[in-house]
Amino acid sequence: MLPALIALLLSLLPAVADAASMDPTERETLFRVMEAVSSDRDWRFESPDPCGGPWPGLECKPAADAGAARMHVTRLDFGVEPNPTCKDSASFPPEVFTLPHVQSLFFVDCFTNPAATTALALPPPANLSATGLQQLSIRANPALSGVMPPALASLRSLQVLTISQNGLVRGEIPPGIGDLTSLLRLDLSYNSLSGPVPSQIGQLKSLVGLDLSYNSLSGAIPSRLGELRQLQKLDLSSNNLTAGIPDAVANLTSLTFLALSNNGLTGRFPPGISGLRSLQYLIMDSNPMGVPLPSELGSLARLQELRLAGSGYSGPIPDAFGQLASLTTLSLQDNNLTGPIPAALSRLGRMYHLNLSNNALGGAVPFDRAFLRRLGGNLDLSGNSGLCLDDRSALRGIGACRGGGDGGTPMSSSARTSSGSRGVRGSLVGAACVAVCCLLALNEHALY
Numbered sequence: 001m002l003p004a005l006i007a008l009l010l011s012l013l014p015a016v017a018d019a020a021s022m023d024p025t026e027r028e029t030l031f032r033v034m035e036a037v038s039s040d041r042d043w044r045f046e047s048p049d050p051c052g053g054p055w056p057g058l059e060c061k062p063a064a065d066a067g068a069a070r071m072h073v074t075r076l077d078f079g080v081e082p083n084p085t086c087k088d089s090a091s092f093p094p095e096v097f098t099l100p101h102v103q104s105l106f107f108v109d110c111f112t113n114p115a116a117t118t119a120l121a122l123p124p125p126a127n128l129s130a131t132g133l134q135q136l137s138i139r140a141n142p143a144l145s146g147v148m149p150p151a152l153a154s155l156r157s158l159q160v161l162t163i164s165q166n167g168l169v170r171g172e173i174p175p176g177i178g179d180l181t182s183l184l185r186l187d188l189s190y191n192s193l194s195g196p197v198p199s200q201i202g203q204l205k206s207l208v209g210l211d212l213s214y215n216s217l218s219g220a221i222p223s224r225l226g227e228l229r230q231l232q233k234l235d236l237s238s239n240n241l242t243a244g245i246p247d248a249v250a251n252l253t254s255l256t257f258l259a260l261s262n263n264g265l266t267g268r269f270p271p272g273i274s275g276l277r278s279l280q281y282l283i284m285d286s287n288p289m290g291v292p293l294p295s296e297l298g299s300l301a302r303l304q305e306l307r308l309a310g311s312g313y314s315g316p317i318p319d320a321f322g323q324l325a326s327l328t329t330l331s332l333q334d335n336n337l338t339g340p341i342p343a344a345l346s347r348l349g350r351m352y353h354l355n356l357s358n359n360a361l362g363g364a365v366p367f368d369r370a371f372l373r374r375l376g377g378n379l380d381l382s383g384n385s386g387l388c389l390d391d392r393s394a395l396r397g398i399g400a401c402r403g404g405g406d407g408g409t410p411m412s413s414s415a416r417t418s419s420g421s422r423g424v425r426g427s428l429v430g431a432a433c434v435a436v437c438c439l440l441a442l443n444e445h446a447l448y
């Protein structure tokens, strides 16, 4: 009743309706998009002049072309309040890419109904007119399926492209993505993409962020990625990438974040990796690297997190790691490291998480009382049968030996938990309480 009345009133005021009116084709496209996605209101009746009043999730701007006071849709936001929410039967609207002046499109947490999957699609190239689109974000849509549309390559103005956390989106990354040379950020993480990382991504010279993590990409990391001189964040973790890290990665001198964990990467680090002067995070757990740790990593002066667990590294922990003055986290567990723990590690004043468990390290633990107190339960040396403590008082002084006794009694798991919550991890504590230097193993078996 009310909508009908409003419609009647509006029909009596054609001059007002026209004043801020949109191009009729553009308005019709907008209504069709709204109807495909949202049922929050009857858009045609309640908002017959979409740009004329406040409409959450919609942004309009006056037309640049002189004359008529026309408004154009420049931004559409779906999925998260106060924006229009998506209906259960929402379907992806390809015609949204025919809104000629749209600059930003967001579909976040929108296509979520597993009983109504809908395919990511673009209109045929001849109909695709959203060539000024700068930002496209399609994120957290578990019911969105289909492949990465090759026609994306036509959206030449894109600066930010996010197609992420849409578990059903599969297929290969179209090589044409290399034509989107205005891109600053490309995030295709957490989909089901397969095939290679296209070397054409090397053409995206302005890129500062590239995230392809959590897909099923395979093959080698293309050398051409080394051409991305502006790149600050590179995340290729949790894929199926193989072969070595290309030497050209050493040319990415703007990198602050490099993550390559959970792949099939093998072999050595690129010579010249010490040239990555800005690097703060090097996250490379779980790759079959199978080489010694390069002491060159010790030159990465800004490094805060170095994670190289579970990657078959052998040989000693380089003394040079003791130069990493900014380091807060060092994870080297589950490798085949041998030799002593470098004494210089104990002088790293920002360290608060050190995991060296499950290696074959030996000799005296070089950490003093202050270091042990600071790290507390974030220090893990378990599973290194050759390690020993030669200063039992260091640990007793911080009250960590409760329940351990002096007589070589293995700690119970409850003692381990309670001392763990107070600070130093039980596996280390237990050994401290019973150890005669170098006679007792600091490993789980000796304790439980």
Ligand SMILES: *[C@@H]1O[C@H](CO)[C@@H](O)[C@H](O)[C@H]1NC(C)=O
Residues within 6 Å of the ligand: 123, 124, 126, 127
């Ligand atoms: C593409 O544009 C043509 C001509 O305007 C139109 O007839 C056709 O329906 C459009 N196709 C799609 C899929 O939008």
Ligand SMILES: *[C@@H]1O[C@H](CO)[C@@H](O)[C@H](O)[C@H]1NC(C)=O
Residues within 6 Å of the ligand: 215, 216, 239, 240
């Ligand atoms: C990775 O590759 C191997 C061998 O080609 C294959 O068996 C495995 O399923 C792949 N894993 C993923 C997550 O795609």
Ligand SMILES: *[C@@H]1O[C@H](CO)[C@@H](O)[C@H](O)[C@H]1NC(C)=O
Residues within 6 Å of the ligand: 226, 247, 248, 249, 251
């Ligand atoms: C790094 O960049 C320099 C200068 O552009 C180039 O000559 C060199 O080949 C690049 N290194 C690698 C390993 O690609």
Ligand SMILES: *[C@@H]1O[C@H](CO)[C@@H](O)[C@H](O)[C@H]1NC(C)=O
Residues within 6 Å of the ligand: 311, 312, 313, 334, 335, 336
């Ligand atoms: C350590 O090396 C041995 C052989 O030298 C190998 O069997 C084992 O798998 C390696 N462990 C790890 C964690 O790489």
Ligand SMILES: *[C@@H]1O[C@H](CO)[C@@H](O)[C@H](O)[C@H]1NC(C)=O
Residues within 6 Å of the ligand: 333, 334, 355, 356, 357, 377, 378, 379, 380, 425
């Ligand atoms: C060290 O790594 C092991 C193996 O991944 C893990 O189980 C343990 O919880 C870690 N310890 C700490 C203190 O993070």
